[in-house]
Amino acid sequence: MADAGRVAEVIRETLTRMPLASAYEDEQRDLQPHVQRALEKSLRQSLPGADLRTFINVGRSGKPNNRHLGTRFWPDVEVTEGTSRLAAIEVKLIRAAQPASKAIAEAIGQSIIYSIRYPHVFTFLVHYGGSDARQHEEDASLEKRLSPCNIELIVRRSGADVA
8 A cells, every 4th residue: 555645745746846838728628637647657656566546537437526515526636546545636727817716716615625535635726827926925824724634735837927
C-alpha cells in the first residue's frame, strides 16, 4: 500500500510544477486530461511499485460520488489504490475574460464536500484571467482555513495577465 502522505506530496509537486499550455479551449476536454497524464507520469516515476490509478470523471459511468443535500458531487480527478480513495482534485479553468470569483468559490465549496471522503483534496485553479495584486492580502488566511480539512489550494497564473 502506498503511503497516502507521499502520494499527496507527489500530487502537490506535480500540480505546482507541471508545464501548462498557453491556453486551454475546454476545461473537461483539454485541461483535466492534461492533469491526469501529468499525475500518472509523476506517480509512476515516484512510486513505481504502487498500484495507483488516476481517473478523470468526465463521461465516466459509475462515478464515485458524495451525496449531500439531495444531490451528488464527484471530483474532477481522483487518485485511488485498489478500493482506497487517496486524493480528490477539483480542477477549474479561469479564462481571461471570465470573472474569477464564481469559479473559485465553486471549486472551494466542492473541495470541502470531497474532504468528507478523501484524506487529501486539492483545489487546482488554472487562472488565465486578470488578478489585482492588491487583492491578495488574505490568501494565506484562506489557505490556513482550508488546511484542517486537508484541502490544499494551488493556483497557477498566466504571468502576462497578472496586474
